Amino acid sequence: MSFELFSNLVGAFFTLCIFSFLYKDNPFYQMAEQLLVGISLGYGLVLTYTRVFIPFMYQPLILKQQWMLIIPSIMGLFYLMRFNRKLSWLSRYPIAFSMMGVGASVPLSMHTFILVQMRQAMVPIETFNLFLIFIGTIAVLLYFFFSKAHTGVYGKFVDVGKWYMMIGFGASFGLTVMARISLLIGRIQFLVNDVFGAIK
Amino acid sequence: MKKTVPLLIVMIGGLIWVFWAFSPHKIIQDDFYYKFYLPWARAMAPFAALLGVISLSMMHTAKIRRKAPKWQYSFFFFAGFIVTALAGFIGGTQKGGLFMWMFENMQMPMSSTMFSLLAFYMASAAYKAFRARSAEATVLLVAAIVVMLAQVPLGVKISRHLPDISQWILDVPNLASKRGIALGVGLGSVATTLKILLGIERSYLGGGD
Incomplete structure (x- = not known):
């Protein structure tokens, strides 16, 4: 048995372990699930060490002697104080430091989600499709405005937003299903061609 | 010291970040962002990962010890x-x-x-939605089926107009609904961020003193 076939057999075994959940929850699936979490965590830890800790902390601090980095290193250690009931308040400092970044999201969200979208929505209504887009955007926005009761003519107009959203969710659902099916096809191709094909 | 200083860090630092988005000045783009924030955030990041590793390991250790x-x-x-x-x-x-x-x-x-x-669970969810027999669920499913069929050769065999209909669904009603939702998300995000910056929203600091 070649090493490649052995590797494929290992992959096939774990693929079938996960697929076995389609029948019902069973020990093979449970084992594979926990193994997946463990391997993913180990993988993440090693990559964090080699790609973040070494180049951005160890090398600048120890080799280039940028002593200022002692402060964030100590602040980083404060994260671990969460496990100490008396000192857990210290972990608020690194959390606060990372929360500073939300300040940037005020102008950036306003630009991306509001100004750009409004600019694109307020183009001259030259075609019927542009009219439909304009009406749909307003109706969807009003659907989430709860300060006025959704009754009468206003309620009927707001209902239009609901139908637009149903079509939008349907489209997203369809695209997601197709993405999952392409993954499923990939797994079945792996089992049929790379494993069972090689065994024959 | 326990809550006020972290709160001040978020409020003052957050305001500097607001200026960062608007000002191209060297002090804020180079000195604040490249020389201060980025190296500090990168130096702290591995400890956050370590916190996750320790936390998950402790959870599993406790599970084994308690024979859960x-x-x-x-x-x-x-x-x-x-x-x-x-x-x-x-x-x-x-x-x-x-x-x-x-x-x-x-x-x-x-x-x-x-x-x-x-893929299997979404198919079963679609079946359950179809059994609900509501008009909304039917519209959702019809849109989903049209978009799905238009992506495979079978769809074109059924009708050569299917890809055009699918593209229209994506370009017109889908765009309008996503734009409406995006505007809502944007307004919500700005409001939440302002609450954090003004110190009204403090849940990220956790409970206790």
């Missing part, structure tokens, strides 16, 4: 974690080593199979 339901499977978690971590730290992360072999032949097949399982 399905505690035996926690050993597989530790086996996967320890072997992968040792393979990476001792053998290195280059292709051809045990670390990458485990990624390619264990982690990758399992995670992609896990995601592909969702």
